[in-house]
Amino acid sequence: MTIEPFKLVSSRTLVLPSANIDTDQIMPAKFLSMTTRNGLGEHVFSNLRYTNSGTLTDHELNSESGKACKILVAGDNFGCGSSREHAPWGLTDYGFRVVISSSIADIFKSNSLKNGLLPVTINKEVHQWLIEHSGVYVTVNLESCLLELPSGMGSHSFVIDSFSRYCLLEGLDEMGYLLEQNNQISEYENR
Amino acid sequence: MRKTLFDKVWEKHVVVSETETHPATIFIDLHLIHEVTSPQAFTLLEDRGLRVRRPDLTLATIDHSTPTLLNKDGSRPYISDEARTQVETLLRNTKKFDIETHGWDSKYRGIVHVMGPELGATHPGATIVCGDSHTSTHGAFGAIAFGIGTTQVGHVLANQCILMRKPKTMAVNVNGKLNQGVTPKDVILHIISLIGIGGGTGYAIEYRGNVFEDMSMDGRMTVCNMSIEAGARCGMIAPDEVTFEFLRGRKYTPRNYEDSCAEWLSLSTDEGAFFDKEVNIKAASIKPMVTYGTHPGMGIPIDSIVPKSNNLAEQASLNYMQITEGDKMLGIKVDKVFIGSCTNSRMDDLRAAASIFKKKKIAPHVKALVVPGSAQVKAIAEKEGLDKIFKDAGADWREPGCSMCLGMNGDIGLPGELIVSTSNRNFMGRQGPGVRTILASPETAASTAIAGVIEDPRNLKKNK
Numbered sequence: 001m002t003i004e005p006f007k008l009v010s011s012r013t014l015v016l017p018s019a020n021i022d023t024d025q026i027m028p029a030k031f032l033s034m035t036t037r038n039g040l041g042e043h044v045f046s047n048l049r050y051t052n053s054g055t056l057t058d059h060e061l062n063s064e065s066g067k068a069c070k071i072l073v074a075g076d077n078f079g080c081g082s083s084r085e086h087a088p089w090g091l092t093d094y095g096f097r098v099v100i101s102s103s104i105a106d107i108f109k110s111n112s113l114k115n116g117l118l119p120v121t122i123n124k125e126v127h128q129w130l131i132e133h134s135g136v137y138v139t140v141n142l143e144s145c146l147l148e149l150p151s152g153m154g155s156h157s158f159v160i161d162s163f164s165r166y167c168l169l170e171g172l173d174e175m176g177y178l179l180e181q182n183n184q185i186s187e188y189e190n191r
Numbered sequence: 192m193r194k195t196l197f198d199k200v201w202e203k204h205v206v207v208s209e210t211e212t213h214p215a216t217i218f219i220d221l222h223l224i225h226e227v228t229s230p231q232a233f234t235l236l237e238d239r240g241l242r243v244r245r246p247d248l249t250l251a252t253i254d255h256s257t258p259t260l261l262n263k264d265g266s267r268p269y270i271s272d273e274a275r276t277q278v279e280t281l282l283r284n285t286k287k288f289d290i291e292t293h294g295w296d297s298k299y300r301g302i303v304h305v306m307g308p309e310l311g312a313t314h315p316g317a318t319i320v321c322g323d324s325h326t327s328t329h330g331a332f333g334a335i336a337f338g339i340g341t342t343q344v345g346h347v348l349a350n351q352c353i354l355m356r357k358p359k360t361m362a363v364n365v366n367g368k369l370n371q372g373v374t375p376k377d378v379i380l381h382i383i384s385l386i387g388i389g390g391g392t393g394y395a396i397e398y399r400g401n402v403f404e405d406m407s408m409d410g411r412m413t414v415c416n417m418s419i420e421a422g423a424r425c426g427m428i429a430p431d432e433v434t435f436e437f438l439r440g441r442k443y444t445p446r447n448y449e450d451s452c453a454e455w456l457s458l459s460t461d462e463g464a465f466f467d468k469e470v471n472i473k474a475a476s477i478k479p480m481v482t483y484g485t486h487p488g489m490g491i492p493i494d495s496i497v498p499k500s501n502n503l504a505e506q507a508s509l510n511y512m513q514i515t516e517g518d519k520m521l522g523i524k525v526d527k528v529f530i531g532s533c534t535n536s537r538m539d540d541l542r543a544a545a546s547i548f549k550k551k552k553i554a555p556h557v558k559a560l561v562v563p564g565s566a567q568v569k570a571i572a573e574k575e576g577l578d579k580i581f582k583d584a585g586a587d588w589r590e591p592g593c594s595m596c597l598g599m600n601g602d603i604g605l606p607g608e609l610i611v612s613t614s615n616r617n618f619m620g621r622q623g624p625g626v627r628t629i630l631a632s633p634e635t636a637a638s639t640a641i642a643g644v645i646e647d648p649r650n651l652k653k654n655k
Contacts, residue, residue: 017503018503018504018507019502019504020388020389020486020504022486022616022618024597024616024618024619024620024621025618025619025620028620028624029597029598029599029621030598030599032227032255032599033227033256033270033271033273033274033276033277033599034273034277035230035231035234035273035276035277035280036230036231036234037231037341047619047620047624052606052624052625075504076389077388077389077392077422080388080389080422080486081324081419081616081618082324082597082616083228083322083323083324083338083339083340084227084228084340085228085231085322085340085341085342088340103389103392105389105392105422106358106392106393106422106424107324107338107339107340107419107424110339110340110343111340111341111342114340114342114343115342161214161356162211162212162213163212163213163214163354166212173342174342174346174354175235175239175345175346175349175350177354178216178346178349178350178352178354179241179349179350181206181207181216181350181352182350184206184207184216185206185216185218185244185350185351185352188206188218189218189351
């Protein structure tokens with residue numbers, strides 16, 4: 001199976017500055033009852049986007065300009081907590097292709113990479129600058145592993161696992177790779 | 192080379208070694224599944240015409256979306272049609288692929304991380320995964336156990352393997368004598384408050400020292416369960432006689448048991464083995480703990496005052512909690528008390544709570560919910576008469592399930608309510624929109640239910 005290859009994304013950023021945004025904030029448990037993975041973009045960050053009575057708030061996530069953002073900049077330790085893959089499903093369905101933070105939780109990172117959502121971890125200085133400059137136009141280049149900021153702010157390299165990068169660039173999922181290891185797995189089972 | 196427990200278990204499960212360009216392929220000995228994170232994985236399998244490679248190494252139950260209060264006629268009031276469909280989908284998928292499933296009629300049904308160990312399916316030295324971040328619980332037996340997403344649930348169903356790079360290792364050493372009234376929950380809340388909610392990111396933790404050696408298996412499970420709340424996918428404790436005694440004679444205990452135990456003993460970390468990070472904690476420094484903010488790292492001793500916030504996020508957290516720096520935690524009025532979840536719903540936990548509820552009444556304004564972790568726990572507790580103690584005190588005694596830990600089944604609080612909970616996450620809205628959660632031990636939760644305000648269980652015992 002192939003997914004849409006990821007080479008380069010340019011977009012304005014949408015900033016959620018809070019640290020420790022957990023996957024319950026990204027996708028509350030009441031939206032986990034579905035048995036498909038479609039349409040979760042409507043519910044992503046629902047506590048920020050809807051009032052208790054269900055009407056839309058004036059949060060940037062509800063604006064047309066917000067919806068056009070493909071790059072989310074979030075506070076430290078983004079995606080902590082529950083392993084629910086509904087979190088990256090919701091983020092990609094909303095339109096995000098990249099999440100940038102100073103650190104990103106392990107399970108969320110793993111889930112994101114399997115859904116064409118690139119988790120980018122960068123140093124605290126660049127992170128802080130992005131937090132303070134919401135809406136700037138940046139480019140994330142996966143081929144060169146560079147985050148390109150507006151003029152004067154330079155380019156900053158980021159590190160990503162080489163296998164995940166390869167899969168994203170080629171639009172491959174890991175299932176195919178594992179299925180090819182059938183013989184090695186059988187050998188292991190027969191040890 | 193001297194090796195850690197993690198190294199030894201990892202090496203035994205490498206199918207294809209890690210290289211610079213590729214992660215390791217790791218064989219999985221036990222794949223636990225439940226209704227919330229598996230349906231899309233089965234769909235993926237069916238779309239690609241794949242089979243479940245090892246149904247014999249897969250075990251299913253229903254726990255998250257299941258009602259804990261049955262109708263008078265015994266029927267099940269699901270919160271929504273979606274919840275019912277989710278449970279029915281799990282049952283249909285596991286029947287189709289011939290996976291052992293502990294559904295409504297099984298005497299073993301329960302929260303997946305309570306059920307696995309009870310069945311004896313959780314073995315020392317094993318690799319265990321589940322689409323659930325609290326899979327770290329099973330590390331209490333010396334297994335490498337961690338949560339995965341639904342895509343990886345699909346990988347394991349089809350291949351019985353996952354792709355992963357070896358994490359770094361962290362030793363958390365707790366030695367000395369614990370103060371009276373300090374429980375395993377207090378120990379892990381203390382650890383998380385020290386290393387921070389993201390302090391374990393990228394690491395597998397091994398809990399070491401006499402404090403863990405002296406703990407029961409129920410206590411060790413409470414500790415390992417919350418490893419993920421410090422960011423560590425996996426937390427483990429070396430298997431020993433306590434482990435072997437727990438597993439003896441259970442449904443899936445290995446037949447050649449003594450041989451297995453001897454092999455498991457050899458898994459312990461070699462003396463002088465290298466950890467990427469070590470944290471040393473004096474047992475005497477740990478007190479009964481409560482959280483005061485909106486993540487599990489924001490924990491303080493129950494008899495202390497709320498510290499000054501260090502940043503905007505902490506201030507927002509205090510605002511949400513309607514708690515002010517300088518406030519005493521003791522004496523804060525609560526609305527609900529929840530005793531349950533994969534963290535604290537086992538016999539040790541229920542016995543501890545019952546010892547405090549005995550011959551007492553919960554405060555009139557408090558609603559208390561006691562939810563056993565499994566049908567087995569429920570049966571044993573009822574045999575011991577604990578259900579009667581809870582009911583006599585005025586608490587609700589429910590059917591097993593995840594219940595108010597994440598409220599997927601409708602067991603939630605009302606906006607603004609303050610809940611003292613033995614669960615694992617105090618995130619904003621976790622127990623219902625606008626609900627404020629304070630994490631604590633079963634002892635503290637029970638004392639609080641009786642006092643109607645946050646109460647130190649040591650005081651209640653003193654006043655007897």
